[in-house]
Amino acid sequence: MSKVRELQQRRGWAWTVVVGIVKPTLLALTKRDWRHGEKVPATGGCVVVVNHISHLDPMTLGHFLYDHGRLVRYLTKDALFRTPVVRHVVRDAGQIPVRRQTEGAATAFAAAVDAVRAGECVGVYPEGSITKDPEGWPMRGKTGSARIALATGAPVVPIGQWGAQEVLPAYSARPHLFPRRTTHYLVGDPVDLSDLADQPLTPELLREGTDRIMAAITALVEELRGERAPAVRFDPRSSGINEIGNPHQQKREHG
Known part of the structure; x- marks a missing residue:
């Protein structure tokens, strides 16, 4: 279990409310296997990249980062910013709206860059x-x-x-609360992109950087699972599956 750190940032009312509700709930309903949380920078701008396995994991990751001294700003689907009550929370908590598969995604990119340059921790699910x-x-x-x-x-x-998918399976609304499941987090060393810096952001260069990021995440998941990942990462597009939405629902609709 990695050593926790005290939060140095101002929380604001939304984070205070969320922490007051979510943290005790997760402590009661899950067990934690947290490793190398000290590798998350205590201060300064950073980009945290993580695999996405459940609708629950933004909360478990937020808990993990909070207990290691950081408030995370996610790139969040813009529908939450139109949802009653929730919209006020995500705005005050500094979350960044993104309209997936639209030109509006560029706005989210600019906001994320500004947040990192301002010294904040921005969380990204590279899979989308x-x-x-x-x-x-x-x-x-x-x-x-x-x-x-x-x-x-x-x-x-x-x-x-x-582990979060064992509490709330992917694309499911039915949690499995008992017995308590364990959420596992393992932090790796920063991904080395130094040789790609100060070069034109061509599609090839961005793909190389992304492949390094996904390789680093996958290696950590392999260590947690004690298994080897497939040699070729799954690609929804080449498999005829929409990149967003419930793939099981899509199969039923086209079945």
Whole structure:
């Protein structure tokens, strides 16, 4: 279990409310296996990149980072900013709206870059959605996290996670609360993108950076699971699956 750190940032009312509700709930309902949390920078701008396995894991990751002294700003689907009550919370908590698969994603990128340059911790799920790999492995990543990192020069901190999907399975609304499941987090060393810095952000360069990020995350997940990931990462597009949304629902609709 990695050693926790005290939060140095001002929380604001939204974070105070969320921490007051979510943290005690997670402490009561889950067990924790947290490793190398000290590798998350205590201060300064950084990009935290992590695999996505459940609708629960933004809360478990937020708990992990909070107990290691950081408030995370996620790139969050913009629908939450139109949801009653929730919209006030995500705005005050500094979350960043992103309109996936639209030109509006550029606005989210600019906001993320500004946040990192202001010394904040920005959390990115490079896959863009909960993994659609049949065995839950990290799938092919999108280039946003590499783009933010190369635009800011900030460290890219990879985190592998496993276990949240046992509490709340992917694309399910039915949690499995008992017996208590364990959420596993393992932090790796920053991804080295130094040789890609100060170069034109071509699609090839961004893909190289993204592949390094996904390789680092996948290696951490392999360590947590004690298994080897497939040699080729799952790609929804080449598999005929929409990149966002519930893949099981899509199969039923087209079945």
